Amino acid sequence: MTTLSTTLAKRLEDPRLFRQYAYVNGKWTHGEGGREEAVYDPATNEAIGHIPLLESEQVTAAVDAAEAAFVHWRALRADERCERLLAWYDLIQTNREDLATIMTLEQGKPLPDARGEVEYGASFVRWFAEEGKRTYGETIPSHIPNASLGTIKEPVGIAAMITPWNFPLAMITRKAAAALAAGCPVIVKPANETPFSALALAELAERAGIPAGIFNVVLGDPAEVSKILCGESRIRALSFTGSTRVGRLLIEQSANTVKRLSLELGGNAPFIVGPDMDPKEAAFAAIDAKFQTAGQDCLAANRILVHESIHDEFVEHFSERMAALTVGNGLHSEIDLGPLIHRQAVEKAAAIVDDAISKGAKMVGGDQSQAPGENFFMPVMLTGVTAQMKVWREENFAPVAGITAYSTDDEVIEMANDTEYGLAAYIYTHDIRRIWKLMRALEYGMVSVNSVKMTGPPVPFGGVKQSGLGREGGATGIDEYLETKYYCLGALGSVSGS
């Protein structure tokens, strides 16, 4: 195995958080076939480390380990699991700076954003540590003489998690903490672009006293590993965050084993600005909603729909503010946008911009000769975008903002809903009737009114249409990992009220 890269070695207070192995059954594991893959810092294209690609038997060994460990983990009291999860939470917080550094190096996002993600990811661990103590069943008024009826909640079983590269830590903790709190062992397959955050979480889980076999990280060829996880009948729940394309594939592959599926898929968020808004305030909010994580966010405001009466002023403020955004290596200070994850993402963004221009959109910004490296993409504003353009139809996952004008509420509702996606939508207006009308008519799982920030542990995060199935976080997030067992206790004798 290749040695720790000098960049990382120098930067971490605790170099043991940087692991270049898979983590199976409490052991750091290399690939038995000798296959490995390099992981690159997208800002510099420097290899920051290597990961092993496990053989299929090694992935199956993770399932064996989880199966064996399940017996003990589910038997713990909820408050005992809570304590381990809180210890994990504390360790994540204590090692925040190292975790943020690892994340910036593998994902590219600016260090302050990476610190924010570590906090955000940790917050799910604390939330579910507590929620695990509240997995109540029900008492059901009986319709059967002399019987008592009710439900209890039981862990669904081994849960597999396949996670994306854009939020390499929080997308794991939002799933894993819920499953662990429910009493389920977990097998995580992170994106190969960003495995080191997942492996650091495993190191901290071990230190927190989470037993061997309960939190596993498998690495390998994504299609190969996912096929095994989907086809494994002992894995009872599969939680995936990623593209709708891969989500569809996983649904197909899981059909034979009839698993519980939780899918957090792509988004194509509309950002609607009403005629009563201050165009500057709305433009600044739209900038925040579009350009975080360099636009590589499922919540990114892709289609900005502005009332015609304030459109031109809005566009002016938007372009002024966009021009002030700084693009560079996320490790440097005062950076707003880091690189895209790899060169293909840059090429895809360029193709989306070219397509829009060829169909009549006007471009502001986007002088790519100013890009500080080959994976960087300078932010672009496109005005006059239409439903025929890729920028409207596809999730661009890049700093490309499409803006267009509308004239009536009914028109903007139709425009906003004109997509296969239904994850999140933003509304900016202070008119309560308009807010209510739009909020009810928008076909989205989450609607945020006059606020860019909408997520956090208490929130049922998830989409409708082809943006996914199920909800993560909130009071219901743990249900994705619980089965309801109904019981009927018969022949109890006659008890009044039974």
Ligand SMILES: NC(=O)c1ccc[n+]([C@@H]2O[C@H](COP(=O)([O-])OP(=O)(O)OC[C@H]3O[C@@H](n4cnc5c(N)ncnc54)[C@H](O)[C@@H]3O)[C@@H](O)[C@H]2O)c1
């Ligand atoms: N709804 C949400 O909560 C949410 C959150 C974050 C990201 N996302 C979505 O994730 C996407 C970006 O992430 P991404 O590019 O990593 O997504 P992706 O679908 O390409 O990859 C996600 C995961 O699937 C794996 N994968 C890739 N190809 C596979 C295959 N053929 N078979 C099985 N697994 C495969 C990857 O290794 C990774 O672990 C965007 O569409 C974004 O909207 C959604």
Ligand SMILES: N[C@@H](CC=O)C(=O)O
């Ligand atoms: N920002 C999202 C992740 C989407 O890419 C979240 O908060 O979960």
